[in-house]
Amino acid sequence: MQKKIHIGLVEDQHLFREGLKSLLSSWEDFEVVMESEDGFSVMDKLDKSSPKPDVLLLDLSLPQKDGEDFDGIAVTDAVLEIYPDIKILILSVHNDDGFIAELIERGAHGYLVKDSDPDEVREAILSVYSKGSYINQRALLAIQKRMNHRGKKPSFHKGGEIPLTKREVEVLQLVCQQMTTGEIAEKLFISMKTVDGHRNNLLQKTHSRNVAGLVLYALKNNLIEVG
Known part of the structure; x- marks a missing residue:
């Protein structure tokens, strides 16, 4: 029997959340195990959830409560502090591009716009679950644009x-x-154990929290081409 990927949904718009839940439930290998309509209740619901989500789909823009904010950035910090194994996939709209790099630096594993088609939603969830990240071409371009706007310099010089x-x-x-x-x-004619060793070394040397952070590091230092 195929293992189901357990999914949590954090989204304040009821119709969107129900539509997304219906979509996810239509795939036999996905199961929604936790839902929240705001950031304030996420930790309590995660504590009570059994099983825990493997992947948390998290809306970036969540409503205030009594004048206080607990948005997607704050939820990302809180979740990863207690549940570091949960993969976080940020849901957002087009005009939130500027937050992508910050979210990845804080430990989020991927970014998905809300108007994505069903196939991309599925691909993103499978990617963060099995590979540790989902950063598509659009997200890479947005990060690069943001860094260029800030005049961001590489994290290390060519001297190394x-x-x-x-x-x-x-x-x-x-x-x-x-x-x-x-x-x-x-591809490299090496063992999987050796690949894992290189990945762990990369995480340590680049001070990245996860695979998505490695992608961000590579982009910042012109080690990959975008476009």
């Missing part, structure tokens, strides 16, 4: 203040292509 070996750069670039551990191992 942060030493990445040639092999580590190769692995990083393949990770950015959303390749699995097995696919990278086959």
